[in-house]
Amino acid sequence: MLLALLGMEGVLRCLPVNSGIRMANTTPELPFARYVPRQPFQYSFGWAMDNARSGVTNAVGIVNSRDPADGANALVIGDSYIEAFMVHYPETVQGRLDAALGKVYSVGMSGNGLADSLAIAQYYVPRIHPKTVVMFVEPFDLSLIDQKTGRGHSHFVFEPDGVSLEQMSYVEPGSKRIVLRSSLLLYTYYNLKLQEFRIGAPKAGAAQQVDPLRVKRRDAALGYYLAQLQALQRAHGTRFVFLVDGDRGALYSPKTRRNWQHDDRAILLRALKAHDFAVTDMQPVFEQHWRNYHERMDFLPTDGHWNKVGHKLAADALLEQLR
Numbered sequence: 001m002l003l004a005l006l007g008m009e010g011v012l013r014c015l016p017v018n019s020g021i022r023m024a025n026t027t028p029e030l031p032f033a034r035y036v037p038r039q040p041f042q043y044s045f046g047w048a049m050d051n052a053r054s055g056v057t058n059a060v061g062i063v064n065s066r067d068p069a070d071g072a073n074a075l076v077i078g079d080s081y082i083e084a085f086m087v088h089y090p091e092t093v094q095g096r097l098d099a100a101l102g103k104v105y106s107v108g109m110s111g112n113g114l115a116d117s118l119a120i121a122q123y124y125v126p127r128i129h130p131k132t133v134v135m136f137v138e139p140f141d142l143s144l145i146d147q148k149t150g151r152g153h154s155h156f157v158f159e160p161d162g163v164s165l166e167q168m169s170y171v172e173p174g175s176k177r178i179v180l181r182s183s184l185l186l187y188t189y190y191n192l193k194l195q196e197f198r199i200g201a202p203k204a205g206a207a208q209q210v211d212p213l214r215v216k217r218r219d220a221a222l223g224y225y226l227a228q229l230q231a232l233q234r235a236h237g238t239r240f241v242f243l244v245d246g247d248r249g250a251l252y253s254p255k256t257r258r259n260w261q262h263d264d265r266a267i268l269l270r271a272l273k274a275h276d277f278a279v280t281d282m283q284p285v286f287e288q289h290w291r292n293y294h295e296r297m298d299f300l301p302t303d304g305h306w307n308k309v310g311h312k313l314a315a316d317a318l319l320e321q322l323r
Contacts (some may be wrong), residue, residue, distance in 0.1 A: 013183045015050035016044045018178055024061050026170045027153055032120045033109045033152035033170070034061035043085040045303055047191055051086040064089045065106040066098065072128045073103040074322060077117045078136030081245070081305055082108025091308040093134075093243075096315035101322060104130035105130075114141050115154040115165055121240075125232050132322055133238055135229075138245040142264035146217035156221040163224035177178050210262055222268070226275045241321050242272055242313060246283035248298055251290045259304075280317045282310075289313055 007061050019042040024034050035057045044052040059067040063083050068075070076082055076094045089095040096103035105128070117135055125133065148154040152170030156163050180186065207260035229240055244265075249256040256281045286297055289309075306314070 008184050015183075016042055016049050016054075017183045017187045018042065018044045018049070020186055020190050021057070021063075022172060022180070023152055023170055025172060026167060030060070031123060031167055032107070032116055032154070033111065034107075035109075037061040044191060045086060045299070049191060050302070051299070053086065053088060055089075061108075062107055062109070064092050064108065065094060068105040068107075068124065068128050069103070070128050071103060072105055072130035073101045074102065074105075074132045074134060074242075075121075075124055075128065075130040076106040076108070076134040076136065077112075077120050077140065078085075078106075078108045078243075079112035079116075080108065080110040081138060082106055082136050083110055084305070084311065086303065086305060087308055091311055093311050093315045093318065096312065097134075097318060097322070100114065100315075100319055108136075111150050111153050113149060113153070113155070114145055114221070115149065115156050118225055118228055119154045119165060119167065121229065121232060125149055125236050125238050129236065130238055133240050134243050134318060135240060136243045136245070137268065139247075139259040139261065139264065142222075142268055143261040144216065145221045156217075156224065158217055158220065163220050170233055196311065218264070219267070222271055226271060226277070229277070230275060237254070241278040241279070241318065243280045243281060243318060244268065244282060246281070246286040248286055248296075248310075249300060249304070251286060252296070252300065278321055280314070280321055282314060282317065285313050286310075287319050 021037045021041045022039060024030075024036050026033075026240070037057055037059050039057045040054070041057070041063075042052070042054045043120070044050060055063060057063055058065050063085060064087070074097055076097065077253065084092045084094065090099065092106075094104055094106035107124065109116070114137070121133055121135070124130070145156065147155065149168055151168050153165040154165050157166045232238060233240060247259050247265075250258050269279065289295065290295065295309055297306065297313060298304055298306050
């Protein structure tokens with residue numbers, strides 16, 4: 001058995017196993033989730049190690065972004081869609097915008113929600129003074145808006161007198177470094193998704209009952225979030241543009257359960273309009289592309305993140321707003 005495990009370890013060391021990536025400990029100075037700066041990594045997805053790609057985090061600990069600097073033309077904020085481990089930087093939304101406009105940076109991190117994007121905007125807008133901030137929004141941002149978050153991330157806190165932000169602290173466990181030394185453990189944990197079997201993977205598109213308390217908290221958090229962004233806009237003259245994901249699964253197959261829960265998408269678009277925020281809605285863009293080319297914009301059915309086609313469509317649509 002030991003020889004077999006050693007043999008598997010040796011073989012996997014020669015393959016593009018997902019290396020995992022160390023998160024930086026949280027600090028009051030940088031109040032958002034990020035990785036250890038200047039950290040090399042190897043990404044691959046699933047048992048077959050698809051979409052293998054290597055890279056290095058930037059000076060802040062962010063993937064797929066140049067080091068942020070003052071006088072930015074645009075800052076793109078989002079979750080794993082913007083982080084885009086599976087897409088080469090020049091093919092990402094931010095990479096394409098940077099090639100077209102220059103001085104475009106991004107802060108994308110797996111697990112980010114709207115509370116995180118607000119904390120990131122509040123940190124960066126006064127420091128790099130971006131002309132435009134692009135806020136990416138996907139279905140989980142609304143369906144999980146009232147939920148507590150993972151370590152290192154922020155969430156909304158609901159009190160009788162209003163809504164506020166709270167960040168969950170993160171300190172790297174010693175076991176993380178042990179796992180990172182073994183290709184076999186890395187393959188089991190990251191490629192075979194052991195962590196999802198351990199904690200329970202989220203069920204994308206799972207049907208939910210309408211919960212009046214959840215709706216009340218969603219509306220309160222969304223109102224707080226947009227009011228805070230308006231305050232940033234007034235104080236610094238930064239323009240916010242919302243990049244809203246479409247429901248691609250339903251495009252590919254009418255029988256597929258929709259990703260957006262209940263009226264979340266309609267409520268979001270209505271609130272953005274009421275607060276005078278610009279919107280780049282990817283639903284009609286994706287629909288037209290699917291009708292014309294029947295070409296997928298993601299890695300479904302294995303991975304719902306945008307592929308290079310989805311990123312290009314989003315960048316092209318955004319450029320109409322940013323130029």
